[in-house]
Structures are given as C-alpha cells and as structure tokens.
Amino acid sequence: MKPETQQVNTTQAAELLIRAKEASIADLSGNVDFLEKKNADLQARYTALFKLNQLSQECNDLESFYPQVHSTIASLMTAKNFFIVLYDQTFETLEFVYYLDEKDEKPSGIIDYQDYDGSFTNLVIESKQPLLLTPELEKQLFDNYKIKQFGVRGTDWLGVPLLQNGLVIGTITIQSYDEKIRYNENDLNLLTFAAQHIVGAMVRLQDQQRLKNAVNARTKELMAQIREREKSELLQESLYRISELTTDIELDIDTFYSKVHNIIGQLINAKNFFIAKYEKESDTLSFSYYVDEKTSNLAKDFKPRKLSNRYSELVLRRRETVLLTYQDMMSLHLEGETKKPQDDIHSWLGVPLIYSGQLLGVMVLQSYYYKTTYNQQDAELLNFVSNHVSAAIKRRELADFERRSHELLEQQVKLRTLALEDEITHRKQAEKLLKHTAAHDSLTGLPNRTVFLDLLNHAIACAKRKDDFSFAVLFLDLDRFKVVNDSLGHHAGDVLLKIIARELLAIVRKVDTVARLGGDEFVILIEDLKSNNEAFEVAQRITAFLQQPFTIDNQLVYTGTSIGISFSNKRYSDADTMLRDADTAMYHAKDNGRGRYEVFDDSMHQKVQNALSLEADIREAIGWQEFIPYFQPIIKLDNQKLKGFEALARWQSTKRGFVYPNDFIPLAEETDLIKEIDIQIIEKSCQQLKHWHDELGCDDLYVSCNLFSKQFFSTSLPQDIEKVLKRTGLAPHHLRVELTERALLENAEIVLTNMQALKNMGVKILLDDFGTGYSSLGYLHRFPIDVLKIDRSFISNVDEHNNNRAIIRTIVDLANNLQMSTVGEGIESLADAELLQQMDCVYGQGYYFAKPMSSQDTKDYIIQKLYYSKNV
The missing domain is CATH 3.30.450.40 (GAF domain)
Known part of the structure; x- marks a missing residue:
C-alpha cells in the first residue's frame, strides 16, 4: 500500500470515530432528557397525591374541597370535563355535587337512581369497578342494550367508584370530547388510586358538615327554649x-x-x-x-x-x-x-x-x-x-x-414474615403426612390396597425378568370377627385388628409387606422365596398365633384365620389376578373347616367358574319363573290332622334339570338373589293354596314360607307381601312367614317394624331353627313371634338322648309362657312324634308324616287326608 493511501484511510477512520462519539453523546443526552421528564412526571404525581392527603386539613367545607380535588386531578391528567356524583344507597338517589362539562349542563337537585339506569355512572356503581369507556366499548355495550344514551356523546369516558367499607358512596368521572385527548389504563389506575385518598377526606368533611349542621340547627332550637x-x-x-x-x-x-x-x-x-x-x-x-x-x-x-x-x-x-x-x-x-x-x-x-x-x-x-x-x-x-x-x-x-386492628395487622405481618420458613416446613410435613395417609390404612397404619397392588405388580415384573425370583401372596380373613363386633362392639373389633396388625409385622421378615385391604382382610407379600416351605411356615405361625385367645376390655376373645396362598407364576401378568386367586384359595380354606391355609390350584379356579356359571343360570331362572314350591305337611300331633304346609324352594331348570336346594341356595344367599327367589316362592305358594281352597274346600289350611334374613332389613317387605296377597287373592291369615334368629341380631329396629306391620296385616310369624342362635332368649319378649320351630338337631333320635329332651322341654315351656305355639321339625319316627306330643309340642313335620311334595302330589295328599277325616 502506498503511503498516501494509508494516510487517507487513517484520516477517514478518525472522522468516523469522531462522528460515532458525537452520536453516542447525542443519544446519551436524549436518555437523560427522557429520564428527567419521567422524574418530573413522577414528582408531579407525588405532589398531587400529597395534596389530596392534605385537603381534609386545609379545607373547611365541601364546597372548597371539590374544586381543589378537580384542580389536583387536572394536574395529573387532562380533566376539562369533570364531575363528582354522590350515591345514597338507602334512599337510592344521586346528587351531582361538583360538575364541569363543555357541552352538558349540570343535573340539578336530588335525582332518583332509577332515572339513571343504563348510564355509565350506573355501570360503575353496580359493578363497584373502575371503567374506561372507549367509543368501541361504548358501541358494543349500546348494541347489546347494556347502556342508554345520556347527554352529548363524547370520545373517552373514565369513571371510578368512591368506596367506603366496601360500599359505593359515589363516583368520580373524567370525560373527553376531543379525539386528541384519550385516556389509557395508567390514567384509570391513577384516578382509582386518587379516589382512595379522596374518600377518607370527603367522608370526614361530610361528617363534620353534617355534625355542624345538626349542631347549628339543634342549638338554634335550644337557644329559644x-x-x-x-x-x-x-x-x-x-x-x-x-x-x-x-x-x-x-x-x-x-x-x-x-x-x-x-x-x-x-x-x-x-x-x-x-x-x-x-x-x-x-x-x-x-x-x-x-x-x-x-x-x-x-x-x-x-x-x-x-x-x-x-x-x-x-x-x-x-x-x-x-x-x-x-x-x-x-x-x-x-x-x-x-x-x-x-x-x-x-x-x-x-x-x-x-x-x-x-x-x-x-x-x-x-x-x-x-x-x-x-x-x-x-x-x-x-x-x-x-x-x-x-x-x-x-x-x-x-x-x-x-x-x-392496624396494630394487630402490623404485628401479624411481622409474624407472618417470620413464620414463612416455618410454614414452608409445615407444608412439606403436611404433604408428607398426606402421602402417608393416602398410602396407609388409618386404623392399623399398614399399607393399603393401592400400595400393596403396586408392590405386587413390581414383584410380578421382577419375576418375569429373573427366572430365579419367586414370591408368594397370603390372603388372610379372620374367622368369627363379626361375632366380636356384634357382641363387644366395633371398638373391640378395632382393638383386635390393631393387635393382629402389630403381631403380623412381628411374624414376617422386614423385607416382606403386610397390608390391610379393609374390614378383617389382610394380605402379605413374601418376596425372594428360597422354597415354598417358607410361605407355609409363615402361614402356620400366623394360624397358630390367631388360635390363641385375646383379652380385650377384660373379655377373652377367640378368633382364627383362614389363609389362601398363591405362588408366583409366569401366567400372572397383573396383581389383581394373583390377589383374586389367593382370595379364592382363602374361601376354600374356610369351606374346608377354617383355621387352616390352602394353596390355589386350577381346580379352585374351575370351582369359581362353576359358581359364576351357576349364578348366571340362577339369574336367568328368576326371570323365567323356574323356581317352584314343594310342600311338606304340618300335622297337629294330638289328632294327626293336617293344618298346613311349609313351602320349600325347588328349581326345575331348563338347562340343569331338577336342582335341589343345597345346590343353589347357598350361592343365592351369598349373591342376595335369594330375595327374589323367596318372593317368587311366596307368590306361587299363595296362588296354589288359594286354588286348593277353591277347588277342594279346604279353606282352613295355611302355607308357611321361608324368608332370608336380609328380607327383613328391607323397609318395603310389608308392601311386597301385601301386593302378593292382593294378586293371589289369599287372605293374610292363611300365610305364615319364617325367619331365622340371625335376622333378630342385626338391624333390630327395622326388623321389629316390619314384623309389626306384617302382624297388623294378619300374617303370622314363625321363628325357624330355634335353639341354634346366640341371643334368642333376649329377643323373644321383644319381637311379635307366634310360633317357635324346634330345630331338627334336637329332635333327631330324641328318645335316645336325655339332653335333647331337656332342651325341647325348656323350649316348649318357654313358648307356652310366652303364649306361642311350637312346631317340631325333622320327625322321622312314631317314637319321635309321640315323645314330642307328651312334651306338649303342638305341631310337627318331618319324613315320618311326608316328604316335601310337588303340587300334584300335595293335592293327592290333601284329598287323601280329607277322605280319611270324613271316614274316621
């Protein structure tokens, strides 16, 4: 590069640098001017707001106060058109106490608030909110009939409420008729803030003015007196x-x-x-x-x-x-x-x-x-x-x-500030507690079903990944737990559950999980088994432990447990299935005598499937009216006369053929389908007996029908029976209903109400299987029972067992003292019948007289009895 060229470039660079510095200085000067202007605006606002705070001290009356408010607001924003309206909520009136407007005249006097319905002022008062009304918003409200036109139409309208203790006492309004003078949200916020300072001063001056007016007026009156x-x-x-x-x-x-x-x-x-x-x-x-x-x-x-x-x-x-x-x-x-x-x-x-x-x-x-x-x-x-x-x-x-209040507020603010860290700590502790509560049983503190299923799903996933990983699920259900609750109360039951939960944790290893599913059901997850015997040993220890009596409230309490075990298997893909299988095994343990454990196998699964299939068939059979009554005679022992029948449910199935009660009634009771079966048997029995009355003239015979205990827990039972009697036309005194002692132990008030309603209707009530319950003697005097049926277990071979004779004698004497009749069940020999008669038992039934019979066989039996009685 030539020296001349180099010198020229250097000169140009210097000039550029000088220009850049000048531009930078100019920008800096502009920013300083902007900041100075900003500071001047803030200073003006501060001065104006300070002025508002001083008005109540400087002004002696409202007439001088309002113009100074206007003057102060005008120093903050353009306010050529400015007015203050006072609103009296009690009398629903408006008063324009200060008013300056380029185009509209001041409304005079006290104005009815309803006259300004639909006005901008009305919107502010009703909403208690500041309002910036632009032409666009005004048109939208006008088109939607939210507002009406009052006065000359302007450009922007700015109004804020004057609030005292949450109540609107008036409004402050600024209005523009000039397109060049527009208002924004900053103006709205500033006017709102200013209004808060104005209210206090205005209220004090109003009170002072009212007081002076009252004092002056009253003083003038008193001065004359x-x-x-x-x-x-x-x-x-x-x-x-x-x-x-x-x-x-x-x-x-x-x-x-x-x-x-x-x-x-x-x-x-x-x-x-x-x-x-x-x-x-x-x-x-x-x-x-x-x-x-x-x-x-x-x-x-x-x-x-x-x-x-x-x-x-x-x-x-x-x-x-x-x-x-x-x-x-x-x-x-x-x-x-x-x-x-x-x-x-x-x-x-x-x-x-x-x-x-x-x-x-x-x-x-x-x-x-x-x-x-x-x-x-x-x-x-x-x-x-x-x-x-x-x-x-x-x-x-x-x-x-x-x-x-101010002192308390200040103190609370200080305390709140100091307590923020404590609050955060407490909140974390509360969250931790909530998580624990959501995952654990509130009574025993054990993990709940949700947590157990998560852990079981995790164990199933581990078993699929590791061939040598095995585990077991133990499903426990306490035996006779309901007896504890019924006899000692739920508090005793809760104490027992807590004791058992604590002992179960002591029996298993620390790596195992004990959870409570609810009620008296517990589950245990035993992981990383070396052999199945480890699970069997845990089940044996638990069974042995629960065979021992517990002392609760100074009472010995006996319980026990039935345990179902399911071991890990590749076929398990989810926790619910494995838990269900353990539950199934537990029910097999109960069926096989309780106080034992059973391991789930495929045969149990098949039994469950059979039960599901049988349940489905029972439901269909109810709809198809397949259940029919069989009738067993009830005989008066002293003269062998036929008095009536007990109706027993049988099932004539289109799929399964003739089904005996032991094959379907237990499942029907478990699923509550027995209720519908009972009503079906009652209606068919009443219909059949009415037919025999009309056809054979044996209108002194009655029919006795069994009712599942839960039937008596239904408040609609009397109405259901009444409807059956009306449909069949049978008189109520020809119908008996039988219930077991179990019904008297639960929901006693509902049971008593239903029994009294049936008695009032004319239906008699029999207590079935008497002598096998827990508290029968305590209930007999309370319930309106007509007949006691002595259970067949006492009558079987009664002539050979002295203890049974004593029990029967006691029951008969008890019935006589309570003015009840007695029916002996299960009479299978002449000796049984004669011995019961000698003991003053009035009626009897059993195979000795006749087995339960179909309708046709029963009809033949009635005809034979009628023929026999006429020829005797």
Missing part, C-alpha cells in the same frame, strides 16, 4: 368540644369519658354522674365511667351487673329519657316496676345512649341535695347532649378498634 339560662354559647361550645374529642384518636378512653363529664358539668350540675354500656350478648351493664360523692366503695357499687329492676334498666327498657323525683321513684317501687330507692336520693335523670338505632348504654345524673333538682329543661338538654355523646362514644370505639 333556654334563653333565660343564657347558656346558648356555652352549649354550642360544649357540643363542639364533644365533637372534637372524637377526632383526637391519641386520647385514651378514660380521659375521653372524663372530658365528656367535664363538658356536661358546665351545662348541668353533674357531681354524681356515670356512663354505663349495655352488653346485649351477656345482658349486662358495665360502668365505663362513674363519679359519686356519697359512695365510699365505688368499685363495688359500680361493678358490672346483670340487668335487674333498677332505674338505669328502666331507661334501657323504655329507650327514652327518665326524669324522677324521690316520690316518683317510690311510686315506681310500689307498682313493682323498680326496686326501692335510696333514702338520700333527691332527683334522678337518665338518658339512653343510642346510635343509629343501636342501644349503647345509659348516661345518668343524680342529686342528693334538695337545692339541686333536675327539671324538664335539664332533661331535654341532657337528651340532646346524649345524641352527640353516643356518636362520640361510637366513633371513639370505632377509632380504637381501627387502631387496634
């Missing part, structure tokens, strides 16, 4: 002084009352004076301030008291001024309205303290000297003063409450 006493100036000054006391929030309450007393004392002789506050909740008087020249023990005489028949209470009851001489007080006493007055009382004057209709208390003057006698003028004066004292007391209380 008490001109002769030349106290008008003193009265006005005193009232102003009382009013000023309300604004001095630094003044403590005792000093406040003392100053009130001093002011009143300048108007009326008040050597003996007190103010008592009325506590409505406790119905008591509490003496806030008292001075008395005669009382030696002020604290005792002016302690809080329940309302009684004294003179202060008379003022409270009447809610009016009471002026009394000693003679007046004695007259009231003799009439029984008040207590006897003190001998040294000469004159007494009391006025109620009432604020906004609320009774605050009473203010009292009393005189002990004849030279000081209160008159009607004193009463009127004190009554007038009481209005201001009431307002002053209420405002002092409110101010004191507000001060304490």
Whole structure:
C-alpha cells in the first residue's frame, strides 16, 4: 500500500470515530432528557397525591374541597370535563355535587337512581369497578342494550367508584370530547388510586358538615327554649368540644369519658354522674365511667351487673329519657316496676345512649341535695347532649378498634414474615403426612390396597425378568370377627385388628409387606422365596398365633384365620389376578373347616367358574319363573290332622334339570338373589293354596314360607307381601312367614317394624331353627313371634338322648309362657312324634308324616287326608 493511501484511510477512520462519539453523546443526552421528564412526571404525581392527603386539613367545607380535588386531578391528567356524583344507597338517589362539562349542563337537585339506569355512572356503581369507556366499548355495550344514551356523546369516558367499607358512596368521572385527548389504563389506575385518598377526606368533611349542621340547627332550637339560662354559647361550645374529642384518636378512653363529664358539668350540675354500656350478648351493664360523692366503695357499687329492676334498666327498657323525683321513684317501687330507692336520693335523670338505632348504654345524673333538682329543661338538654355523646362514644370505639386492628395487622405481618420458613416446613410435613395417609390404612397404619397392588405388580415384573425370583401372596380373613363386633362392639373389633396388625409385622421378615385391604382382610407379600416351605411356615405361625385367645376390655376373645396362598407364576401378568386367586384359595380354606391355609390350584379356579356359571343360570331362572314350591305337611300331633304346609324352594331348570336346594341356595344367599327367589316362592305358594281352597274346600289350611334374613332389613317387605296377597287373592291369615334368629341380631329396629306391620296385616310369624342362635332368649319378649320351630338337631333320635329332651322341654315351656305355639321339625319316627306330643309340642313335620311334595302330589295328599277325616 502506498503511503498516501494509508494516510487517507487513517484520516477517514478518525472522522468516523469522531462522528460515532458525537452520536453516542447525542443519544446519551436524549436518555437523560427522557429520564428527567419521567422524574418530573413522577414528582408531579407525588405532589398531587400529597395534596389530596392534605385537603381534609386545609379545607373547611365541601364546597372548597371539590374544586381543589378537580384542580389536583387536572394536574395529573387532562380533566376539562369533570364531575363528582354522590350515591345514597338507602334512599337510592344521586346528587351531582361538583360538575364541569363543555357541552352538558349540570343535573340539578336530588335525582332518583332509577332515572339513571343504563348510564355509565350506573355501570360503575353496580359493578363497584373502575371503567374506561372507549367509543368501541361504548358501541358494543349500546348494541347489546347494556347502556342508554345520556347527554352529548363524547370520545373517552373514565369513571371510578368512591368506596367506603366496601360500599359505593359515589363516583368520580373524567370525560373527553376531543379525539386528541384519550385516556389509557395508567390514567384509570391513577384516578382509582386518587379516589382512595379522596374518600377518607370527603367522608370526614361530610361528617363534620353534617355534625355542624345538626349542631347549628339543634342549638338554634335550644337557644329559644333556654334563653333565660343564657347558656346558648356555652352549649354550642360544649357540643363542639364533644365533637372534637372524637377526632383526637391519641386520647385514651378514660380521659375521653372524663372530658365528656367535664363538658356536661358546665351545662348541668353533674357531681354524681356515670356512663354505663349495655352488653346485649351477656345482658349486662358495665360502668365505663362513674363519679359519686356519697359512695365510699365505688368499685363495688359500680361493678358490672346483670340487668335487674333498677332505674338505669328502666331507661334501657323504655329507650327514652327518665326524669324522677324521690316520690316518683317510690311510686315506681310500689307498682313493682323498680326496686326501692335510696333514702338520700333527691332527683334522678337518665338518658339512653343510642346510635343509629343501636342501644349503647345509659348516661345518668343524680342529686342528693334538695337545692339541686333536675327539671324538664335539664332533661331535654341532657337528651340532646346524649345524641352527640353516643356518636362520640361510637366513633371513639370505632377509632380504637381501627387502631387496634392496624396494630394487630402490623404485628401479624411481622409474624407472618417470620413464620414463612416455618410454614414452608409445615407444608412439606403436611404433604408428607398426606402421602402417608393416602398410602396407609388409618386404623392399623399398614399399607393399603393401592400400595400393596403396586408392590405386587413390581414383584410380578421382577419375576418375569429373573427366572430365579419367586414370591408368594397370603390372603388372610379372620374367622368369627363379626361375632366380636356384634357382641363387644366395633371398638373391640378395632382393638383386635390393631393387635393382629402389630403381631403380623412381628411374624414376617422386614423385607416382606403386610397390608390391610379393609374390614378383617389382610394380605402379605413374601418376596425372594428360597422354597415354598417358607410361605407355609409363615402361614402356620400366623394360624397358630390367631388360635390363641385375646383379652380385650377384660373379655377373652377367640378368633382364627383362614389363609389362601398363591405362588408366583409366569401366567400372572397383573396383581389383581394373583390377589383374586389367593382370595379364592382363602374361601376354600374356610369351606374346608377354617383355621387352616390352602394353596390355589386350577381346580379352585374351575370351582369359581362353576359358581359364576351357576349364578348366571340362577339369574336367568328368576326371570323365567323356574323356581317352584314343594310342600311338606304340618300335622297337629294330638289328632294327626293336617293344618298346613311349609313351602320349600325347588328349581326345575331348563338347562340343569331338577336342582335341589343345597345346590343353589347357598350361592343365592351369598349373591342376595335369594330375595327374589323367596318372593317368587311366596307368590306361587299363595296362588296354589288359594286354588286348593277353591277347588277342594279346604279353606282352613295355611302355607308357611321361608324368608332370608336380609328380607327383613328391607323397609318395603310389608308392601311386597301385601301386593302378593292382593294378586293371589289369599287372605293374610292363611300365610305364615319364617325367619331365622340371625335376622333378630342385626338391624333390630327395622326388623321389629316390619314384623309389626306384617302382624297388623294378619300374617303370622314363625321363628325357624330355634335353639341354634346366640341371643334368642333376649329377643323373644321383644319381637311379635307366634310360633317357635324346634330345630331338627334336637329332635333327631330324641328318645335316645336325655339332653335333647331337656332342651325341647325348656323350649316348649318357654313358648307356652310366652303364649306361642311350637312346631317340631325333622320327625322321622312314631317314637319321635309321640315323645314330642307328651312334651306338649303342638305341631310337627318331618319324613315320618311326608316328604316335601310337588303340587300334584300335595293335592293327592290333601284329598287323601280329607277322605280319611270324613271316614274316621
């Protein structure tokens, strides 16, 4: 490069650098100007808001206050068109107290609020929210009939509510008619903030104005009445002084009352004076301030008291001024309205303290000297003063409450700030507790079903990945747990469950999981088995442990357990299936004698499938009306006459052929299908018996039908029976219903109600299998039972067993004493029948007389019996 060229390039670079610096300096200067302008705007806003706070001190009346508010707002934003509206919620009126507008005239006087329905002001008052109304929003609201047109249409309209204690007392509005003058959200926020400062000052000035107006008006009236006493100036000054006391929030309450007393004392002789506050909740008087020249023990005489028949209470009851001489007080006493007055009382004057209709208390003057006698003028004066004292007391209380609230708030803020870390810690602890609660049983603290299924699913997944990993599930159900609950109560049952849960944890290894599924069901996951014998050993230890008695509430409690075991297998893909198989094995253990364990195999699964298939067929059979009654005769033992039949359910299945009750009734009871079968058998039995009555003329025969115990827990049972009788036409006294003792042990009130309803209908009630229950004797006197059926287990070979004879004799004697009949079941020989007859058992049934028969065979049996009785 040539030297000349190099010099030229250097010169150009220098010039470029100088220009860049100049531009940078210009930008910096612009930013400084912008920041200075921003600072000036903020300073102007701060000055304006400070000015708003000073208005209540600088302004003596509202007339000068409103223009200064406008002036201050105008210093913050363009506000050529500005107005303030006051809203009276009680009278539902509006008043435009300040109004400047380029195009519209000020609405005059007090305006009905309804007249402005649909106005922008109405929107702000109803919503209690600030509103920035642009032409676009105005058109949208107008088109949707949300607003109406009031006055000249403008560009932007800005309005905010004046809120006092959450209530709207008015609005402030700024309006623009010029497209160049527009408002934004910042203006809306600023006006809203300013309104908060305006409300307090405005309310104070309004209160002061109202007070002055009231004082001036009332003072003028009093001056005419008490001109002769030349106290008008003193009265006005005193009232102003009382009013000023309300604004001095630094003044403590005792000093406040003392100053009130001093002011009143300048108007009326008040050597003996007190103010008592009325506590409505406790119905008591509490003496806030008292001075008395005669009382030696002020604290005792002016302690809080329940309302009684004294003179202060008379003022409270009447809610009016009471002026009394000693003679007046004695007259009231003799009439029984008040207590006897003190001998040294000469004159007494009391006025109620009432604020906004609320009774605050009473203010009292009393005189002990004849030279000081209160008159009607004193009463009127004190009554007038009481209005201001009431307002002053209420405002002092409110101010004191507000001060304490502020102090409490500040303290709470400090405490809250200091407690944030503790709160976070507690929240974490609570979350941890919630997680634990969601995953564990609330009674025993063991993991719940959800957690157990998650762990079991994880074990199944591990077994699929590892060929040498094996595990087992033990499903436990307590034996006779329901007996514990029924006999000792649920508290004892809960204690037993807690003990068993604790012991199960001690029996298994720490790596194993014990969970409670609910009720008396527990499950155990035994992982990483070396052999199946480990699971068998755990089951044996648990079985042996639960065979031992427990002591609960000083009572020995016996239980036991049946355990089902399912071992890990490749065919298991989910926890529910494996748990179901363990459950199935547990039921096999129960069926095989309880107090044992069984391992699940495919044959059990097949049994479950068979039960499901049988259940489905039972449901179909109910719909197809396949269940039919077989009839077994009931004989009067002394003359062998036929009295009636017991109807027994049989199933003539289109799929399975003839099915005996032992093959379907247990499953029907387990699935609650037995209820529908019972009703079907009752209806067919009643229909058949009615047919025999009409055809054979044997209208003295009855039919007795069995009802599953849960039938008596249904409130609709009497109605169901009544419908059957109406459909079949059978008279109620020809029907008997049989229930077992189990029904009497649960839901006793519902069972009793149903039995009484059936008795009232005319249906008789038999107690079946008597003598095999737990608490039968305790229930017999309570339930309306007509017949006891002696269980066949006592009658079988009764002539060979002396113990059975004693039991039967006891049952028969018990029935006779309770005016019940007896039926002996299972009579299989002449000897059985004769022995029962000798024991005064009235009726009998069994194979000795006849087996249960079909309808046709029963008809033949009836005809044979009828023929026999005619020829005997």
